[in-house]
Amino acid sequence: MNKGYSLIDRESFQPFFSLLLFCGVALLLSVPFADRVKDFHAGGIFSGIPLYFHAQGLFMGIFGLSLGAMSVAHGETGRKALLCMGERIGLVQFLTLPYLFFTWALYPSKAVEILLIVFYTTIVSALCAVGSHLIETPWTHRSARGFLLKYAAFTGYLLLPFGFFPLLSPFGMVDALFRGKDVGPLLFGYLVPIVLLLGLILVAERIHKEGLR
Amino acid sequence: MVQPRVGKLVLCLLFLVTVRGIALPQIEIDLGFAGRFVPERMTLIRLTISGVEQPFSGSFRITEEIGNTWRGKASSLIEIPIPLVSNGEYEQLLPLYDFTHPLKVFLCASDGTSVASADVSLRDRVRESVFPLLVGAFPTPVDPEAVAVAASDLPAHWLAYDGVKSLWIGRIQDGLSRAQWEAIARWTLAGGTLVLFSGADFYPLDSPVLRELIPLSNTSLTMGEDGIRVLSGKPRLGSRSINGRADESTLLFVRNYGAGMVFLIPVSAFDLTEKEVAAVSMEVPPAQLVSLSDMNADLLEEIPVDRPGFSVVFLVVGISLLSLTLITSKVRSPKRIVLSLVAATGILSVLSGLYLSQAKLVNDVYALETTLYVGTSLGYQIEWYGLFPNRTATVRFEGEGVLPVMEVLPRDMRGVNYDVGWVKGEGLSLQLEHGERRVLRWGEDCTIPITIRYAGDEEVEIENRLPTPLSEAYLLVDGQVFSLGEVGIGTWSYTLGEGVHPEEVPSAGLRLHDANLAAFYNTIEPCYSVENGVWLIGGHVSDTLVVQDGVRQKVRVVSLYVLAGGEDE
Numbered sequence: 001m002n003k004g005y006s007l008i009d010r011e012s013f014q015p016f017f018s019l020l021l022f023c024g025v026a027l028l029l030s031v032p033f034a035d036r037v038k039d040f041h042a043g044g045i046f047s048g049i050p051l052y053f054h055a056q057g058l059f060m061g062i063f064g065l066s067l068g069a070m071s072v073a074h075g076e077t078g079r080k081a082l083l084c085m086g087e088r089i090g091l092v093q094f095l096t097l098p099y100l101f102f103t104w105a106l107y108p109s110k111a112v113e114i115l116l117i118v119f120y121t122t123i124v125s126a127l128c129a130v131g132s133h134l135i136e137t138p139w140t141h142r143s144a145r146g147f148l149l150k151y152a153a154f155t156g157y158l159l160l161p162f163g164f165f166p167l168l169s170p171f172g173m174v175d176a177l178f179r180g181k182d183v184g185p186l187l188f189g190y191l192v193p194i195v196l197l198l199g200l201i202l203v204a205e206r207i208h209k210e211g212l213r
Numbered sequence: 214m215v216q217p218r219v220g221k222l223v224l225c226l227l228f229l230v231t232v233r234g235i236a237l238p239q240i241e242i243d244l245g246f247a248g249r250f251v252p253e254r255m256t257l258i259r260l261t262i263s264g265v266e267q268p269f270s271g272s273f274r275i276t277e278e279i280g281n282t283w284r285g286k287a288s289s290l291i292e293i294p295i296p297l298v299s300n301g302e303y304e305q306l307l308p309l310y311d312f313t314h315p316l317k318v319f320l321c322a323s324d325g326t327s328v329a330s331a332d333v334s335l336r337d338r339v340r341e342s343v344f345p346l347l348v349g350a351f352p353t354p355v356d357p358e359a360v361a362v363a364a365s366d367l368p369a370h371w372l373a374y375d376g377v378k379s380l381w382i383g384r385i386q387d388g389l390s391r392a393q394w395e396a397i398a399r400w401t402l403a404g405g406t407l408v409l410f411s412g413a414d415f416y417p418l419d420s421p422v423l424r425e426l427i428p429l430s431n432t433s434l435t436m437g438e439d440g441i442r443v444l445s446g447k448p449r450l451g452s453r454s455i456n457g458r459a460d461e462s463t464l465l466f467v468r469n470y471g472a473g474m475v476f477l478i479p480v481s482a483f484d485l486t487e488k489e490v491a492a493v494s495m496e497v498p499p500a501q502l503v504s505l506s507d508m509n510a511d512l513l514e515e516i517p518v519d520r521p522g523f524s525v526v527f528l529v530v531g532i533s534l535l536s537l538t539l540i541t542s543k544v545r546s547p548k549r550i551v552l553s554l555v556a557a558t559g560i561l562s563v564l565s566g567l568y569l570s571q572a573k574l575v576n577d578v579y580a581l582e583t584t585l586y587v588g589t590s591l592g593y594q595i596e597w598y599g600l601f602p603n604r605t606a607t608v609r610f611e612g613e614g615v616l617p618v619m620e621v622l623p624r625d626m627r628g629v630n631y632d633v634g635w636v637k638g639e640g641l642s643l644q645l646e647h648g649e650r651r652v653l654r655w656g657e658d659c660t661i662p663i664t665i666r667y668a669g670d671e672e673v674e675i676e677n678r679l680p681t682p683l684s685e686a687y688l689l690v691d692g693q694v695f696s697l698g699e700v701g702i703g704t705w706s707y708t709l710g711e712g713v714h715p716e717e718v719p720s721a722g723l724r725l726h727d728a729n730l731a732a733f734y735n736t737i738e739p740c741y742s743v744e745n746g747v748w749l750i751g752g753h754v755s756d757t758l759v760v761q762d763g764v765r766q767k768v769r770v771v772s773l774y775v776l777a778g779g780e781d782e
Contacts, residue, residue, distance in 0.1 A: 006547040006550075007547065007550075007551055008541060008547070008550055008551065008554070009541060009547060009550065010541050010542055013537060013538070013541040016537060016541075017534065017537055017538065020530075020533050020534055020537060021530075021534060024529075024530030024533065024534065025530075027526060027530065028523065028526055028527060028530065031520055031521060031523055031526055032518055032520050032575060032603070034518045034520075035517065035518060036514065036515055036516060036517055036518060037513055037514050037515070037516045037518060037579050037601050038514035038515065039518070040518075040601070040603070040648060091551065091554070094555065094558055095533065095537065095554060095558050097558055097559075097561075097562045098529050098533060098558065098561045098562045098565045099529070099530075099533070101562060101565040101566055101569060102521055102526055102529065102565060102569070104569075105520075105521050105569045105573055105574050105575065106520070106521070106575050107575070108574040108575065108576075108765055109577060109760070109763045109764060109765050179605075
């Protein structure tokens with residue numbers, strides 16, 4: 001059996017499961033606890049925070065990191081690896097569709113923002129997947145150091161931008177998208193991961209071609 | 214050669230500047246009653262414009278800084294567009310919140326540039342509490358705290374009397390206008406205290422509105438043995454008299470009028486001794502305008518929150534995880550795994566979409582609008598809005614209202630933006646922060662489109678021209694309560710005693726079935742005397758969804774009507 005053609009199977013379903021589980025928990029926590037306005041006094045500690053979207057940003061990134069490793073384990077390389085990773089990201093986004101309906105019910109006036117966040121988290125996931133794939137390939141690091149390196153890089157990606165430009169962090173960008181900031185900074189927030197993703201794709205292609213030689 | 218030219222040029226410039234200075238419009242500000250006002254009350258402001266050579270389209274901008282470092286700061290901006298600004302006097306009723314900062318008035322051109330400005334210090338005009346207001350001539354001082362104004366300065370809107378403790382009307386040569394009488398009557402109806410001296414001074418005051426206000430009907434002037442002219446007549450039901458004059462004759466008649474009281478002294482103020490005036494003063498309670506504040510706050514807290522059920526969300530998450538686990542473990546073909554997952558997720562999405570109706574969507578703002586409509590021959594309405602934002606949002610109250618909405622500010626304003634902006638004809642905008650509570654109040658004249666025809670032979674006809682039915686209504690006839698149930702739109706006839714049986718409870722025990730209406734009625738019931746005559750008490754509650762500028766507001770409207778249908782004389 002050629003595992004490379006399997007988008008999801010018994011061995012590789014764990015990242016999908018983890019994402020659905022954690023996003024599901026975030027969705028449950030996002031539902032207001034209050035039955036009446038007065039109950040908002042004791043209101044959820046997460047009230048006012050778009051918790052689900054932060055969780056989606058975080059776990060789509062982690063899902064991407066897992067995809068990179070999975071892709072290497074399945075022996076996927078080059079364009080085929082990119083295509084499989086893209087399909088898996090598309091599949092997991094589709095699996096969260098019922099969650100998105102409920103998220104829209106929690107923020108009914110934010111339908112456009114929700115779509116933009118889904119698009120953004122897809123980019124982040126793809127960026128993490130390609131980055132992880134590069135780190136995990138035998139031509140670079142192929143050890144526990146690879147695991148540590150990619151998670152350290154991802155943690156830095158999440159947290160470090162808060163020091164200078166929060167919109168470069170998935171958390172900051174998701175928050176800005178949800179609250180509706182100016183178009184300029186938001187475009188920049190989109191542009192940076194897209195450019196990074198394209199750059200990493202070019203690097204992956206180059207490495208793949210060099211490997212073929 | 215050059216210096217004289219420069220000198221001429223400077224002189225020309227100075228001349229032009231002087232001419233320009235003379236031509237600039239000037240604003241004079243007069244506020245309250247003889248310049249006195251009470252903070253956090255509606256106050257009348259009169260702006261006198263002079264120096265306008267060419268009328269122009271513009272607006273007044275009235276700004277007030279509220280609070281201080283310790284209390285927290287806020288600001289109020291009121292904009293009143295004027296189609297054609299010319300020399301003259303402009304009146305506007307507005308809320309004055311504070312006295313620590315001067316009130317600033319700008320006259321602006323249509324492009325927003327200021328062409329004139331003036332400010333007035335509020336600190337030396339403030340009265341910390343409501344004060345008696347005297348109109349007309351009095352022989353002796355009624356109260357050291359009283360403020361006296363000329364009859365012509367009496368406002369023609371009832372809300373302008375917001376800061377008045379009691380209104381005393383003495384000898385007025387030229388009487389009052391109908392608009393002034395109607396304003397006084399509405400204010401009394403809303404809880405004001407009116408003290409009228411009559412006797413020899415009655416006829417200059419006389420008007421149809423006054424006749425309805427006073428505790429006597431079929432009035433006439435008689436000459437007493439002491440040569441003093443005394444107003445006499447038939448006391449209305451529920452009115453009472455207090456003897457207290459030196460000759461043991463009636464000092465005054467008292468009557469409840471709506472939530473307020475009318476004191477009629479049957480003789481002129483000039484025919485009373487100083488001791489008798491003091492005795493009148495002792496009998497007069499302070500005005501107590503009906504407040505819906507606490508009730509509004511309580512009912513706001515009780516509004517149900519629309520949201521998806523926890524159990525359903527839990528179920529959806531569970532089914533998602535279960536289907537993923539089962540499909541990946543049981544199905545062998547990779548293609549079939551994907552197809553099965555897509556099918557399961559698709560079905561779950563459709564079911565989720567079907568479940569999520571409007572009543573399951575979380576709203577951005579919850580608003581409670583409580584409105585009390587009171588009508589005799591004149592009517593008024595007061596509205597209180599309570600707002601709770603579930604998330605940060607800007608809300609606008611549109612409307613053609615000519616009166617500004619007043620924000621009820623807490624003592625501690627720190628940490629919350631209480632800035633309020635109102636534009637006449639456009640409405641009010643408020644920036645709401647997640648979790649805070651905001652309160653607004655507003656009042657207006659109104660005519661209740663309900664007519665009660667009570668023939669006195671147990672036959673009652675009620676014509677409801679409101680856009681909505683009254684979900685429950687009661688008819689009170691001399692203290693006896695008849696439940697009418699729902700009063701729909703249109704004309705409805707009832708035979709009291711046949712089909713509409715009197716309730717066993719007295720009027721004081723009238724209980725509306727809807728919890729919101731019951732709480733509303735319990736709040737206003739102590740204020741209104743409905744034991745005598747025919748009264749209709751009814752109301753309705755409705756929930757509406759307002760989506761404005763992307764902000765979803767769930768608005769609960771609780772309206773209560775208290776309507777007089779005539780009196781048994």
